[in-house]
Amino acid sequence: MRMPLLMVLAFAAPQVHAEMWKCVDQDGNTRYTNVRSDAKGCKALNLEPINTATAPPAIKAQPKPPSFPSVGTDTQRQRDAARRKILEQELAQEQQQLELARKQLAEQQSTRLGSEKNYARVEERLKPYETRVRLHEVNIESLRKELANSR
Numbered sequence: 001m002r003m004p005l006l007m008v009l010a011f012a013a014p015q016v017h018a019e020m021w022k023c024v025d026q027d028g029n030t031r032y033t034n035v036r037s038d039a040k041g042c043k044a045l046n047l048e049p050i051n052t053a054t055a056p057p058a059i060k061a062q063p064k065p066p067s068f069p070s071v072g073t074d075t076q077r078q079r080d081a082a083r084r085k086i087l088e089q090e091l092a093q094e095q096q097q098l099e100l101a102r103k104q105l106a107e108q109q110s111t112r113l114g115s116e117k118n119y120a121r122v123e124e125r126l127k128p129y130e131t132r133v134r135l136h137e138v139n140i141e142s143l144r145k146e147l148a149n150s151r
Helices: 002-015 073-110 119-149
Strands: 018-024 030-035 043-045
Touching: 073 119
Parallel strands: none
Antiparallel strands: 018 030, 018 043
8 A cells, every 4th residue: 555655656746836926015025925825916936847967976986196195004003003192191181180170179169258258259269260170071071082083
């Protein structure tokens, strides 16, 4: 039952054509509609069928010219290993900086200044410390993603 229905829809689809009307009101405003009941006093538009084209054939990969620069497998492995080592070092530094930023934030959270009778002032004082902690957390997350994507 499904197959005949699909075949009918497949062959009927190219014949589908919507009627369009151009409507201009007393103020000169133009609107277009495809609803027949809204098209009273409007001018019917004669639209050509939509042109369709097939996709161009796939382009085959061209062979590399002999003078094209390339990197050997061993060289690339060495570069990847060096890159991974640098990323791991950066990750370790970011983790240390995150711990330091968290300690500074905790110290500031435990400190109450006499001039801060309003909690908004406390939040204002803590904001740079919280921002620094968040920055290091985002950096660590990015470095971990980069390490996961490395070979």
